[in-house]
Amino acid sequence: MWKLTRPDNRHDKLTRDTLLDLEDHHLVRIESVREDQRQVWVLTRRGHGEAKQLLEPKGIRISALRKQDYDPDTGELLGASYDDHAAAVTSTAAELHRAGIGHLLGFQTEIGHRLGNGYVQRADLVVRAPEAGVPVLLLEIDRRTEDAHDLVTKLRRYWEWGRLLAKDADKRTVDLVRSRPDAIDHVDHGQRLWRRMYPPTGREGLVPLAFVFADTTEAKVANTVAVLEEAGRRYWAPRRYDTLYEKAVTARDYRQAVPVVVTTLEQLRQHGAGAAVWRRLGRTGEQTLTAALDNPDGDALYRAQEARADAEDKRRRAAQREAQRPVCKRCGRKFTDQRWEETTAHRTAWSAGDLSVCGDCHADDIARKEAAAEAARLQAAAPSGPEPEHNRELGRLCGLFRRRG
Template identity: 30%
Template sequence: MTDRAGSVTKPRAKAGQKEARRPRATVRDQADVLGVLGVLKVATATQIMRLVRPHLSDNKAIRNALLVLQADKLVVAAGSTAGPAGKFGAPDRRGEPSQKLWGLTPAGLESAAEKLGRDPELMGGRARGAGAGGAPHAMAVNHTIVAFTCGGTLPGSPAGIGSIDCWRTEVPHPLTSSGKRNVRSDAVFQDKAAGVPLLMVEVDRATESVHVLADKVGAYADFYARRVRDPALPPSSGRGRIGHVDTVPFWETLYRCAGAPAHRRTGAPA
């Protein structure tokens, strides 16, 4: 509502009712939530908690941060893991209960890029509409990233490696110079400190045929076999040939920090 001067005023609570309080959340919690959603694009509060607050058993702090960010128009409720009623039906009463899905707004994506220290072109899209159907594939990818990062839950299970900052999701890798053909990785992990300079992850939910999977493996082979002229060399009128001393594997130009041997980066013979 507005007053006589036209200023926006806060609506008053009705008699006998208490005013709704704005949820409280620390700046750190809000920043960490934005960072996780900047990578996963769509996630539940519990998944976010496991990645940035694994010592907690209740996701209330994360939910409060999400509500504050929602009020600031940085995140948006994006459906639930049960999917729309009538399409996926009620969640299995014996399984995990349905959980709300959260995603980023355009402003939230910009804030997440700033938090992660990434260029906007590396952030990808917002996975808009992914939560409308329960986002089963995104949830499977998220669970995979959580497992890598947090490790096993049973006694004696290996510890996790890396952090959410080491991941990117839905990363396209062009197979040709035109970019019309590409192989899209479900996730890419890089953590040289953990001894993993580059790992491309595919999550299979048994929803694709063997032929489709075989084609994707072949596409990865084509991607790793592709060579281009070393962009670190000065401009030249000549064009490097496959296997020529002036060419390097194309994937190394995309992942310069992957820790590839120096002789391969410069194109010198092994």
């Protein structure tokens, strides 16, 4: 609580005094004292009710009430085994807050995500820190009390939840997904359930998930991460883009993947949550949280590579076409696009004349034919010349005989 509420204070006196004051008003109580003498404080029933009245109108859910039940035989407080895990969750939130990732009201615990079969997958911690470049992040805090394959199952459930349709999705989309489940890959995220609960992430993919390991060894963490990477590949790994330029496009499609990052609570405490302490599954080395969540080989690279490949393809096709362009057998010049089309298109080739000559030479041919035709027409229409003398004399005698008769 001290690190979460007063991350800049070097001592916890202010937080301790505040808790003591709340205890005097019966709003909080000490549930247990850990081995390192840190106290675990929880809300009383009265404090829980006041917290709900304060926070729920602001859209902030609080965790369930921790009832103060005791074992009738031993007198020990029941449910106290959850304390170490709860402390790890709170400590993780405190380290995120100390690094400027999330404000006090931007953290929620035990948030349920209901699957299609009715199962509810609860996230240990949800942080919303848009000002830090992390609009939403789900966190699972593991003290290595769970088998690695159980974490893979959790990852699968978050992946399945991210593929559910919203209740108000249009009927055509609902019917399509019911008849062909893989059709969800082509449904915009705006029509999915997760977008009714969380804001856009600002990146490709589903809601990002972080596994924070606490109170364990480096070897155990390494083994667990190896299982997550191998057995959970279907859920976190990007796909190849469906493109015509497979060799030119090396970008990966993250749209259907859950971005998964891992770290340890020890690293967060030692270096701070804002440092390069996060490793993205499928990558080597550690990065800052925003860098780990970004996809430098994703959509932006795809659009750039696709545009370059498309431009190169157009250039290559143009060069191939130019190499095939016909050359006039009469003058040696290349055909224009118009003349090339005239000589090859079925609807115009029959009237294109000599198919081996260019447009200018074809125009010359037409001009010569038209000139010859015009000359022939003029010659046919011209008078035949003066009559011979004996024909004129014969005509006069015939006319004289006709008058006399």
